[in-house]
Amino acid sequence: MRIHGMAPALNYGQQAYEGLKAFRTPNDEAITIFRPNRNAKRLQHSAEVVSMPHVPEELFLDAVRAAVALNAEYVPPHDTGAALYIRPQLYGSSAQLGLSPPDEYIFAVFVIPTGVYHGAHPVKALILEDFDRAAPNGTGNAKVGGNYAPVLRWSDKARDEGYGITLHLDSVRHEEIDEFSTSGFIGVKDNGGQVTLAVPDSKCVIESVTSDSIQELARSYGWTVEKRAIKYEELKEFTEVFAAGTAAALVPIRSITRRVGGGEDVVTYIKDGSEEPGPLFEKLLTHLKDIQLGRADDSFGWRYPVGEKDKEIAGAPGGRNGDATTVDQMD
Template sequence: MDWNNLGFEYHDLPYSFEAKFKDGKWEKGHLTEKSTIELSEASEVLHYGQEVFEGLKAYRRKDGKINLFRPELNGQRLANSAARLGMEAYPVDDFLDSIKQIVKANEEFVPPYESGATLYIRPFLIGTSTVVGVQPATEYTYHVYATPVGAYVNGLNPAAYTVSEYDRAAYAGTGSAKTSGNYASSLIASIQAHKDGYADCLFLDPREHKYIDEFGGANFFGITEEGQFVTPKSRSILPSITKRSLLEVAERQGLNPIETQIEFADIDKFAEAGAMGTAAVISPVGSITYQGKKHVFYDEEKTGPVTTKLYNELIAIQYGDAPAPEGWVQTID
């Protein structure tokens, strides 16, 4: 496998993990060599969309060991997402065990440290019992696959974004859950953004279309002229683990971070801006265009110094090159 040219794509590895909920309880999960799932044509997930998922990474360290970054938060978020969709949550302790099992089983596919690539891990939970009328499932499948990936975005290169006319999620809807429907509804906006020459789009709040919510696949942050880290607070966006971590890193760097409503009308107060998430880590935003006006942050071709420093510290923690705050990293020998 060419570790330096992986792309962000699926590779069918030897082992996946699977567990089933049936007769009111979770059965013991296990590794499997099957990379397919058999479903009835009347399965809940195919018709009423009971599906939630997660995304996390395993990082190869310089010493050859493997780091997981705050995986318990992914397990808790999966449980929270399941609760929002009326699903039977997979226990967090079992979630952690499944992640460690699949990483160990596919250890040879964790890319080497010097490649900058990672093993991307995708746990998901689906309703599998047969239904005709609208109702929650009574049977569920929890499944995890892993795939080696390169960078989701091409390094710290600023990208151009546009503001979408669509809503990603309803105000009191499922925006805070990591469920496929939210991403499906954002695809048309992303397709249009790409056609117009942008990397992706930014969504505004669904009630007033006044406040910044998030990008199609990542949270937003801005750095003010005074050097403050600011990120949106909204009930219709995903509670990002990368965002939660960067808020703490920003505090350590003296950036006085804050989560608050951000009016798009105030966008020009930011000297730098970025998108943050598990896949992207940090992707600098060079510009955002809205209603025909382009708003530029720092430089359309160069990444700002504050964004660069945030990125470098977070990446160093994830790969084990810098001390991690207590509990942030779990190491697999």
């Protein structure tokens, strides 16, 4: 795919993207996509944030289904637990010198097989004190590249120091939890069987599809779900903490470290030397994966089937991968 060097996507960051997955059901009988309708709505929101037109939900769903159907041979077998990662993109593509809306936008969908990400191994988290992911009333609630590129150097630095993930506090006072750099934050309290899930209510975080799914599962168990401000001091009250995102699904957090006054404040959830995540994490992740892989009843209506008919879109009469790659072909 070619793009002009003066495109707003390359010069002004006018782009948005999504991430979702397709899975094979048991015995490789069918292929389904997990909750693509939610990604369609989120892309519309992101597009609005960076001044681009909406991609209609029906077009988004047709394009995603087509990309999967035309590349069905690359969807990993069910028994591997792996998936086909789907990356829809929307960006300003026409040559544009001034800072004004371009004449052309491209909506494209790419796919690539992906293995089982991270697994369920606990990771240490480091709170970033010297870098704020997003500003109040800024772009933090949109899935745009500008929210991710700046954090790369900080994530690499943290990784070199033994931290597998970084966590952001609110950028105004550094008092409340926002989210992990690439995942949503979920804190869990287990008070003698009375379980409460807490997720941040912040204008600076994206609406995580995985986190929303976990919240729905929790409600189905009769657990309490709270979407509210989470103070830093509350971290020590959680029984378990995990990061929720498309790539890794759920990742258990071993500990959260904050560097203050020349020292370190560490909250530990899983002791060093143990690779066993907590029981609530195990219950939620197992149920989520069972739904995604077709091993459990889909009472929520989250699985969207993909079939041969989904190859039959305008511009792809022969049905082969590579045919459905431009806006014109998707009209």
